[in-house]
Structures are given as structure tokens and as C-alpha cells.
Amino acid sequence: MRIALNEARCSGCRTCQVICGLHNFAENNPKKAALKIIGHFPAPGHYEIKICDQCGVCAATCQFAAIYEIAGVYHIDKKKCTGCGECMEACPSQAMFRHRAEQAPIKCVACGQCVELCQRGALYDADSKEVQ
Amino acid sequence: MNGYGGNVLRLNLSTGEVKVQPLGVEMAREWIGQRGFIAKILWDELKPGIDPLGPDNKLVMSTGPLAGTLVPAGGKVSFGAKSPATGIYGESCMGGHIAAEMKYAGYDVIILEGAAAKPSYLYIEDDKVEIRDAAHVWGKGAMQAEKALKDELGEDFQICTIGPAGEKLVKYACISHDFGRQAGRTGMGTVMGSKNIKAIAICGSKSIPLADMTTAVAKGKEMLKGCFAKENLDEWQDYGTAGVPVWANKIGAFPTKNFQSSYLEGNEALDGKIMREKMVINDKGCFGCPSPCGKYCYVKEYDVYTEGPEYETTALIAGSCVFTDIEQVGYMNYLCDEMGLDTISAGNVIGFAMECFEKGIITTEQVGREIKFGDVDSFKFLAEQITTRQGIGNVLAEGVKYAAEQFGRGSTNFAIQIKGLEWSGYESRSAPSNMLAYMTCDLGAHHSRAWSVTHDMAVGRKVLEGKAQKVVELQHIRPFFDLIGCCRLQWVEIGFELEHYPEIFRYITGFDYSQDDLMKISEKVWNLTRAFAWREIEDYGRKYDYPPARFYEEAVTSGPNAGDTLTKEALEYLLDDYYNLRGWNKNGLPTREKLEQMGLGFVVQELQGLSRKLA
């Protein structure tokens, strides 16, 4: 799963965030989602999607070797993470998030649940569909 | 409690006191949420006869147990209070994201009591609740104020606001949210303004507990995918309700020239396809919506951004005030939204004023200039006069019923309202069931509770038999969605099946209700809001359910239904049939037997205490 974006199609419904929290934390809490939708209203009137593109800068930044890679996807080892937040600062996509109840930052592990429920194709799998 | 935020937040704006009380299980089980909670709280806590714009009125904001979860479009919140427009039970619902946000902050209900001494806004971040100074946003347009507060507080806050019309207590001021969603009807923005509250800003970080998470998630996914698979989804999300005006004209139901006709010459130019080509820049959805109907527009001609126009806005602005240029309609939509005017009531009132002017009932001296149908400057002038309550605007700001009483000279006959609420966007002389639906809507002439034009067409537009039955049924189904915190449009517009809802309701809340059980609760609320009106108004009943004389004395002037009218006898037949099916008396008032059967014994006691004569 290589998650890609077509922001012009985003309707801002945030279903992606709800399923993300449910799937990865077993909580009905989109505030624990590993992606964020930002509305730009009233002008210019569109949505921006913040989600990790698995570039690996976070892993390279982490002093505690708490971020590791499996098959091109970066995961956080919650046991090793101290919550220092340096990875969040370094993230070029601003796609790592903090929740007050969690010590470790929250980042996308490319599970693809958001893609499954994005009717609009604003989030899609670039491995199975051509880049738009 | 599963499915709920779990708390009731109560703010006394006069004293600054903030109280958080847990939501009771009995309250949840008996009244479900949202409109159910609002009706029960207003019944319990408001004294009859209070001034709707005084500190004794309460503004109740509430959402339902499915909001904020993985269901299709669980993003609805309602506001309720004694309505300044009608003097009876008032309530209005909107989408966006603030319903879900309330729940994440831990609240199902927010009750505003008293009135703040100076312009203020509410700051709610989980358990941190503050009444803050709003001097810097007072006077700003509804969307400008939302933007200013978002910039100040951060993107994570969901904010609802009022515009200048709410501040000035225009009787049909709306509450606005998410740059284009409004709780428009019955003057809820007016009540918010009377409390000196410019905005409510909420940010929550908590989880909503679910009774059976695994099954709820599986069922939620199934429901969402069921919506994705609907054949007409593409049509719906391309045009939203903007696809409706041309059809409404084709079947002769478009409220034209202050409801003189049901057909607008040149309506083809208002079509959603044309709107999409000319103005739409984004399809905008509310929380969790699988079928986004928000058409976010940039109106180049006027250099403004606006969400919509939606069907109802087009019906009342383009239809009632006679415009056939969609960009002009978009601009007037923008004006109303920023000023914080409900586009339905504002379009209706302005159309009425234009007709009064045309007929010489009001004059250039009174108005301050000439006004006429189809003129953007006339519309803009009147909207601004109303919002600032200047000149004739001060009369029009009270609503069409009051304005007609002031203007006299027969204008009451064409003041298109019921119970003081301006009629929404379907001319119904050729649709008896729909006429009855608006006549008996607990809020006044509004489509949210029942809308049945297609039923009239399917079983015969002149037929009266069986029409009341359909209205009663719809008055339970449609407002049922306003108990659970979900949008009804998946069911209404793309044909998503109703039977899914009781099932996911069970997985989320753990309450095991059948569809019939849920409809019974919806009926109980219906009886309660009717009783609320009777508690307020001693002679309440049948005479409050008639439409204006135009609908039974004048025929439709043009279009496919030219010549149609509904006789007074037909209206009597519809009402008799309706009251009978409801178990109410001939005067349209709930009987003791009916109230007790509905579990509303406490209503019987209180009404008897006020010497209301229960049959």
C-alpha cells in the first residue's frame, strides 16, 4: 500500500480519521488519527491532507532508535520512544501528531483503512491505481 | 455511557457559573438524544410565558448517540429554545463538524442560561470551559467571525457563530458553522444574540465508548459502502440539492413571486449543471458524510465565496424574489450568510415586501427607495435594512406575519407563513399531503419534519384520502434522524435503507430498540412539542394550523398547475383525518389518553395544573 493524495477530491468528511483511530487504537477517536484534514475556508475553499509519505526522516532523526522500517513503512516502537518530539519537528510533511493521552507521536503505518473508506478517491493506493 | 459524550454542560451566563452533570441513563434511554433531549429539557426547565429573548429562555445545543462515530453522516447538532419567531417550541438542526467535536469534548448537551453582560463567546476545550470576551469579533459577519476565531484558537477548534442579524435580534437570525452550514430556522441565532453570545468554540480530544466496537465498526463500514454503491450517488454529489429547482418547476412546486405561482419562467438557468460549470469549486461534506452535498462556490461576478446556493435558498431567493441568474443567487446567498439571516425566511420576507411594494401597500416614502422583483440592489438594500433594523427593515426583521399585521390592506392573505414561521421552498396547492405536512409541522411552515410532494404525485395530486397517514408516518421517520445525530439525506436522497439504523444504534449504545420502538419515541417527542405549544398559548389548536388565505382563495397563476387551489373544505378534511390518526381531539390537541399512552403523564399533570381542558 502506497498511500497517495488527490486533495482536490477531498470533501473534508474526516471518515479517514475516524477509521484510523478505530483501527490503530481501538478507540472511537479521530483525534488519534495519523492523518489530518485542514480546511482552507472561506478562501480559497479547499482541503489539505497531511499524511506521512514514509520518507524516513523521522527514523534518521530519532536519537533513541525508536523508529524502524519494515518494507518501506516506518513504525514507532512505543517502548523505546521517550516522547521527545524531535521527529515531529523534523518531519518535512508535518505528518506526525501528538495526542495528550499518548506519549509517542502518532504516525501513519500505511494500513490502508482510510483508503478503503475514501469514497472520493482523495486518498488512494498508488500501487493499485495510477497517480493522479 | 456507550455512544454518548456522557455529560451535560450547563452555563449560567448571568452569573458565570459552569456546571457539568453526567447524562442520566434514563434520559438517554427515554429520549435518545438531540431533539429528544432538547424537547424534554425545554419542557422541564422553561416556565410558560417567558420572553423568548429574555434571560429566562434557554438555548440548548444537543447531538445524538450516533454522532462522531463510524456511521454515514453522523454530524448533526440541533439548537432549541422557545422561539422568538413563533412563541412556541423552536428548534433547528445543522451539519458540519461541531456535533462530533462536542462528543469528543465529552458533552451531549450544552445549555446556555441567563445572558452575558457583554459580548462574549464560549471557549470549550475538553474540561476547560470559559466565557470569554468577544468584543473583537462582535459586529463581524458570521463567516468572518468564524475565520477570525479559527485563526486565533487554531484549526482544531470547531466554531459556530452568529452574524450581525443575530446581534440585532432579527427574528430569523441563524447560527452558522463550518463556513456555510446553518441552523437557520425558528430564530435560534436570535436567542444566541439575546444572550450576548457571538460564538461557541469547541475542541475535544476524548474517545466515545461503543457498546460493541468490533461489530459497530463492521456495520459502519457496511453502511458507508452501501451508500458508496448507490446508483445516484454521482448525480447527487455533483449537484446536491441544486439539482432540484428545475424538477420542482417541471412539476409545478417552485415558490414563485411570493408564492403567486409554482413555476418560474427561465428556471432552467438555475440548474445544478450550470451552477457547477459557473461557480462550484469544491464538493464539501459534513462529518462522516458518504454523499457530500455542499457545493462550495466562488462567484466570480461578485468576487465572493459561498457554500451553496442549496435548493431551499434558491427556492426562496430566486423563486420568491424572481431571479434567474445563478451567480446573482450565489451573491445574495453570500450576503444572507454573512449577515446571519436564514435564507428561507429572508427570501420569503423580501419577496413579500416586493409584492407589497408592487401592489402599492408600501410606498417609496416608507421604504426609502423603489424596490422590485428580480432586482439584486433591492434585495441587498432590504437585507441590509433588516439586519441593521433601519427604517422598514425594523418591521421586516420581525418576520412576515408581523409585517403583514403592520402593513394591513389584505397583505396577511399573502404573508406566506404558519405559526409565525415563513414557509420553506415548496408551493403546495397541488400537493395536499405536503400542504398538510407544513401546516402541522411543530415548528411552523417547514419541510424538515415531513416532505411528501412525491407521494402526492405517486398516488394522485387531487387525492385527499390517505394523505394524512403518509404525513404522520414521515413526521416520525424524518425527525428520527434528529434524535440520533445523523443526517437524513442518505435515506431521503440516495435511497439508503432505513433498516440499518436500529442495528448500528444497538452496537453503539447497547440499547436494544426495534425500528418500531424508535418510531414510538419519535412520536412521543412529537406529542411533547405540540403540548409545549399548548402550554404557551391557551387557545392553541386547529386555528394555528391553517395556511395563509392565498393557498385556498387564490389559484396558481402560471405553469403546469395553473388554476390549482386547495379549498378550505379540503384543508378541513386533511386536518380532521390527521388529528384523528394522531389520537388528538377535533381541535388538534393531544388527549389525556394519548399523552398517557405515550408515557407523557407528567405533561397531563402540568397541563391540568394550568387549567388546560384535556379531553
Place this chain on the structure above:
Amino acid sequence: MQITIRVTGLLTEYFPAGKGILPVFLTAPSTVQEILRQIKVNSELVMTVVVNGQRRDLSYTPQDGEEIVLISPLAGG
């Protein structure tokens, strides 16, 4: 020849087969409008006709074996 008809949304209530599929036998090629008259469905209640995923209108003449999906009008709220 035979075609099948299915409807969505509000229309299911007034359709002879409800939420099911209605087979219709035709002796000669007919437009959707004519077929609706034959099965007594008010064509005013049909906003769009979809055949094989393509939007059509009431003047469309279905081919043998095609499934016609009738879309209900939108209610505008």
C-alpha cells in the same frame, strides 16, 4: 424481448416490484417512457435513467436483456 427494471430511493414505495427487480416483456422496441406507461409508473417520479452505468433519459430505447435503473427525484432536503 425482455428487459429488467429496478428503482432506487423514494420510488421503491410506488414501484410494482418494490425493492426487487421487475422483468418486463416487450413485443416491440419501446422507449423507457412507453414502458413506464405500460407498468403504470408515473414518469414524473423518475429523475434519471441509468443503463449499464450510463445516464440516459426517458426517450432511451432499451436493448434486449438490459437492466434499467430508475433514479428517484431528489427531495431538496
